[in-house]
Amino acid sequence: MSIQNHLSQGTKTVIVMVGLPARGKSTIAEQICRCDPKHSRIFNAGQKRRQLERAGTDASLELKEQIFDMADPGCVETRDEIAMRTLVELLDWLQESDNHKIGIFDATNSTLKRRKLILSTLEERATTMPLNFVFLEVIVDSKDILEEHLYWKVRHSDDYKHLSDKDWCLSDFQSRMRQYEAVYETIDDQEISAYQKSMERPFSISILKVRNRFDQCFFYGEEAPAFIHYMLFAWRRRRFLETRRHLATLRDPREMIVRV
Numbered sequence: 001m002s003i004q005n006h007l008s009q010g011t012k013t014v015i016v017m018v019g020l021p022a023r024g025k026s027t028i029a030e031q032i033c034r035c036d037p038k039h040s041r042i043f044n045a046g047q048k049r050r051q052l053e054r055a056g057t058d059a060s061l062e063l064k065e066q067i068f069d070m071a072d073p074g075c076v077e078t079r080d081e082i083a084m085r086t087l088v089e090l091l092d093w094l095q096e097s098d099n100h101k102i103g104i105f106d107a108t109n110s111t112l113k114r115r116k117l118i119l120s121t122l123e124e125r126a127t128t129m130p131l132n133f134v135f136l137e138v139i140v141d142s143k144d145i146l147e148e149h150l151y152w153k154v155r156h157s158d159d160y161k162h163l164s165d166k167d168w169c170l171s172d173f174q175s176r177m178r179q180y181e182a183v184y185e186t187i188d189d190q191e192i193s194a195y196q197k198s199m200e201r202p203f204s205i206s207i208l209k210v211r212n213r214f215d216q217c218f219f220y221g222e223e224a225p226a227f228i229h230y231m232l233f234a235w236r237r238r239r240f241l242e243t244r245r246h247l248a249t250l251r252d253p254r255e256m257i258v259r260v
Helices: 025-035 046-053 075-097 112-125 143-156 168-185 189-198 225-235
Strands: 012-018 040-044 102-106 131-137 205-211 216-221 241-245 254-259
Touching: 012 025, 012 075, 012 112, 025 040, 025 102, 025 131, 040 046, 040 075, 046 075, 046 102, 075 102, 075 112, 112 131, 112 189, 143 168, 189 205
Parallel strands: 012 102, 012 131, 040 102, 131 205
Antiparallel strands: 205 216, 216 254, 241 254
């Protein structure tokens, strides 16, 4: 049974990845996409950035070597614009066919400002097609897992795999990661509730938090998305759902914990 069968008739789902670099966001996005590849697609902001860098013809974007400098407003604006272009491509893809059901926006999206831009864009597009939104935050606080991810990054990611000096690659990526860590803001239900209150037409927004390769999953929302179960199955782990409590800040939602 595909994820598509769990969706309301005609409703599309946007999954927005959230998290620091090297936390496994892209791997999880790929796992979700494999659950229903005919109706799902990943839109990666990093790939969009590299496409623009290779093209070198977009005068509206200034792609600096220091593009990951969080203290440079110009660099922040450039990254946000690349991210929004990627998101718009995702939404255009969802809208162009009834068979396009699940769009996964793969980027860090790790600040409140960025997520407000995302929600504003989603709210505008929700007037033209029925949408569900899930923020999927990936958290890794295990040093062993993070070290494994770091070494994989410098050997296999498109930013570094072609470079021979892996010590430099590791140092460069760690510097990039520190830039993100300095401004990182985790997402919570209060952030979503505040945004929903400001909407003219509130819509369903859920949060799923995955910690240390599914050692724990926390869900905030009205109904656990079907892909949670597919991901857990893919990891071949035992799991159970525990309803913890009702959250007064959202419309009759449940907070659920998945332990595997």
